Amino acid sequence: MVEIIKEKRKQSNSIADPRYACAVGATNSVVAIRGAVPIANCSPGCQLKQTAMLTFENGFQGSIFAGGGNMPSANSTENDIVFGGVKTLEDLIKSTLKIYRGELYVVLTGCVGELIGDNVPDLVSKYRRLGYPIVYANTAGFKGNNLWGHEEVVNAIIDQYVGEYKGKKKKGLVNLWFEVPYYNQNWRGDYQEIARILRGAGFEVNVPFGPENDGVKSWKNIPKAQFNLVLSPWVGVRNAEHLEEKYNQPFLHISEIPVGEEATTKFIRQVVKYAGIDKKQSENFIREESRKYYYYLEHFSEFFAEYWYGMPSEFAVVADSSYALAYTKFLTDQVGLIPRKVVITDNAPQKYRLDIHNSFQQISKGVDIDVEFLEDGYYAEKAIDEVKFTTDKPLILATSWELTLAQEKNALFFEISTPSSETLIINRTHVGYQGALSLLERIYSKSVGGF
Numbered sequence: 001m002v003e004i005i006k007e008k009r010k011q012s013n014s015i016a017d018p019r020y021a022c023a024v025g026a027t028n029s030v031v032a033i034r035g036a037v038p039i040a041n042c043s044p045g046c047q048l049k050q051t052a053m054l055t056f057e058n059g060f061q062g063s064i065f066a067g068g069g070n071m072p073s074a075n076s077t078e079n080d081i082v083f084g085g086v087k088t089l090e091d092l093i094k095s096t097l098k099i100y101r102g103e104l105y106v107v108l109t110g111c112v113g114e115l116i117g118d119n120v121p122d123l124v125s126k127y128r129r130l131g132y133p134i135v136y137a138n139t140a141g142f143k144g145n146n147l148w149g150h151e152e153v154v155n156a157i158i159d160q161y162v163g164e165y166k167g168k169k170k171k172g173l174v175n176l177w178f179e180v181p182y183y184n185q186n187w188r189g190d191y192q193e194i195a196r197i198l199r200g201a202g203f204e205v206n207v208p209f210g211p212e213n214d215g216v217k218s219w220k221n222i223p224k225a226q227f228n229l230v231l232s233p234w235v236g237v238r239n240a241e242h243l244e245e246k247y248n249q250p251f252l253h254i255s256e257i258p259v260g261e262e263a264t265t266k267f268i269r270q271v272v273k274y275a276g277i278d279k280k281q282s283e284n285f286i287r288e289e290s291r292k293y294y295y296y297l298e299h300f301s302e303f304f305a306e307y308w309y310g311m312p313s314e315f316a317v318v319a320d321s322s323y324a325l326a327y328t329k330f331l332t333d334q335v336g337l338i339p340r341k342v343v344i345t346d347n348a349p350q351k352y353r354l355d356i357h358n359s360f361q362q363i364s365k366g367v368d369i370d371v372e373f374l375e376d377g378y379y380a381e382k383a384i385d386e387v388k389f390t391t392d393k394p395l396i397l398a399t400s401w402e403l404t405l406a407q408e409k410n411a412l413f414f415e416i417s418t419p420s421s422e423t424l425i426i427n428r429t430h431v432g433y434q435g436a437l438s439l440l441e442r443i444y445s446k447s448v449g450g451f
Contacts, residue, residue, distance in 0.1 A: 017377020017401040018053075019320070019345035019418055020183065022141030023149030024110040025050035030153060031067035032181030032209040035103035035216060038066060039096055040073040041089050041120065042110025047073045054146065054182040057400070058418050059425030061182060065100075072096040076112045086118050093127060093134070103216045104161060105134040106153060114140040128160075133216070135160035147235050147320075147346055150180045154208075154239045157219060158246065165223030165247055172277050173204045173225040175243075177236035179257075179322060181209045185420050189429030190257075194231065197432050200289070201268045201282035203275070223247045226275060231257055233321040233359070234352040255359055257326035260334045260436040261293045289433045296437050303444070311447050312412055313391050314338045316384050318398035319417035320346035325359055327397055327416060330436060333364035337395065340370075341387045345399075345417070347375045377401050385409075395443065412446045 024046055027038035040047045051068050055061045066072065074092050089107070096105065109120050124136040137156035139149040154177075178194060179187040191210040198205045206221050207213050228243055228251035230236040240251035252274045258267035265286050272282045304311075315337050317324050324344050331337045348356055353373060360369040374380045384396065385405055396402060396411045400421040406413035415423050429435035430442075 015376040015378075017381070019318075019375065019377065019380070019399060019401075020347070021050045021053045021146040021418075022046075022110075023139035023144045023146060023152065024108050024141060025054055025146035025183075026137070026139050026149030026153045027071060027106075027108050028054050028063075028067065028146070028182040029150045029180065029209065030104075030106045030108070031063055031065065031071075032187075032213070033104065033215065033219070034213050036066075037096060037100045037102035037105045038071055039089075039093060039105060039107045040071060040110065041092075041107055041113045041118070042074065042076060043112050044073075044075040046110055047071050050146070053419060057421045058182065059185040059415075059420045059423055061185070061188075061425055066102070072100075074113075086120075086123055089113070089118065089120065090123055093123070097127075097132060103133065104157070104219075105132065106157065107134065107136040108139045108149070108153065109136065111140045111142055114138055114143075133161060145347055146183055147180055150183075151235065151238045154236075155242050158222070158239070158242065161216070162219055162222055167224065169226050169249070170204070170224050171226050172202065172275065173206060173221075174198065174271075174275070175206045175208070175222050175225045175228045177208070177228055177230045177239060178232065180235055183418055184320070184322060185416070185418065185425055186428050186430060186435075189427050190431045190435070192427075193429045193432040193435050197264065197268065197285075197289075198229075198271065200285040201272055202277055202285075203271070223249065225249065227251055229271065230254070233325060233356050234348050235322070235346075237352075255325065255355065256329060257322055257431055259326050259330035259431050259439065261290050261297075261433060262334055263329065264432050264436075265290065293433045293437070300437075300440060300444075307448070311444070312337065312393050312395035314340050314389050315395035315397060316341040316343075316387055316389075317416075318343045318345060318380050318384060318396075318402055320344065321348050321352075321356055323416050325356070326431065327439075328360065328369065329363055330439070331395075332367055332369075334436075335440075339363070339367070340389060340394070341384060342369050342371045343380045343383050344371060344373050345375055345377075345380055348373065381405055393447075412443070414443060414446060 030036045030038035074088050120136050127134050135156050137152045181187050188210045195205045195212045228240045230240045230253045233255040243249045258264040272279050321344050332339050360371045394411045396406045397414045397416045399417050400419045430439040
């Protein structure tokens with residue numbers, strides 16, 4: 001079992017075709033907070049690469065306010081490495097405070113600043129004493145990827161901006177810790193759909209990121225919630241544990257993002273039971289959502305019955321932990337496709353890998369799935385290339401890196417994870433009741449229309 005949760009293939013200290021950005025890419029998590037301004041304390045080109053990987057080459061998601069090409073960056077040079085970069089960073093902070101009227105400023109230090117030991121905490125504290133809402137996070141790329149950086153930023157804002165709270169908790173108010181902004185390509189639509197579902201079930205939902213976010217007000221309300229909901233195999237658990245320690249605030253960890261009626265109904269009942277709220281509203285909501293879901297599914301079934309010949313019956317997945325589990329569960333358990341291989345690419349911490357692996361065992365009645373944890377793109381593609389599909393037209397859900405491989409295998413190709421350069425995402429979701437129907441539309445439109 002120990003071998004299962006480790007990466008099965010020998011890998012070097014460098015990787016090919018990465019599926020994530022470096023820790024300082026968490027600047028994009030800051031951008032996802034309305035009115036928040038990231039200040040990147042890193043080398044020239046660092047933020048350009050993060051933006052390209054997480055926004056432009058990941059569904060062309062776009063960015064606003066202080067994101068993308070508008071993001072303040074120190075662009076540290078050799079001079080800063082030799083003589084220290086605090087002066088350069090302070091000049092940048094002054095300029096940013098003058099140009100951007102932000103509600104919150106977050107300084108994220110990359111590799112250079114941390115390697116040379118710039119005293120960023122003291123500098124940021126100076127401006128906090130002057131009354132500016134500013135915090136810092138140490139997010140050097142050599143420490144981890146952008147998912148780890150995301151968690152660092154969340155804890156930094158909690159500790160340095162939200163601060164202490166001794167008031168009461170509000171029953172029925174839940175903080176939603178969900179997908180990583182920009183990294184999970186459908187994050188905006190997914191946050192909206194899960195928030196809609198929770199509100200329909202009777203909850204008041206506090207959303208820290210995206211279109212449902214109410215700026216820094218949402219963050220100030222975090223300690224007031226009855227509990228934290230972590231909807232992810234592992235990202236966000238560290239934040240919830242920190243909130244539990246800091247505010248004595250419990251959390252519910254659900255590793256599987258719900259897709260489709262069965263999973264979403266189960267999800268609602270699990271959260272309602274945990275919260276101890278009246279279930280009358282949630283059951284009414286489930287009844288109405290399920291009715292509409294199966295109304296549309298019945299119409300889809302006519303197409304499925306007529307054109308099943310030549311449609312994909314087998315599939316493989318290359319994605320991060322969250323999307324890999326959610327899509328695989330739906331396609332296996334509710335659509336009836338046969339999973340041949342799942343490759344997880346987000347470098348999940350070792351302590352979570354056994355639980356993630358076990359989530360793919362008995363994912364549907366009598367179905368266990370072969371899972372590998374491979375962050376090196378060469379080995380991820382090799383793992384899929386070695387799959388012996390028994391049908392002429394399998395389905396591959398993966399990243400842009402797998403496009404050529406899918407063509408070689410005559411497979412239907414469907415991007416679901418970073419990077420994603422073959423699709424444009426404005427407002428899309430594949431989760432919950434409504435998102436599952438959109439997912440079926442997208443997959444079977446590919447089946448009808450070809451590649």
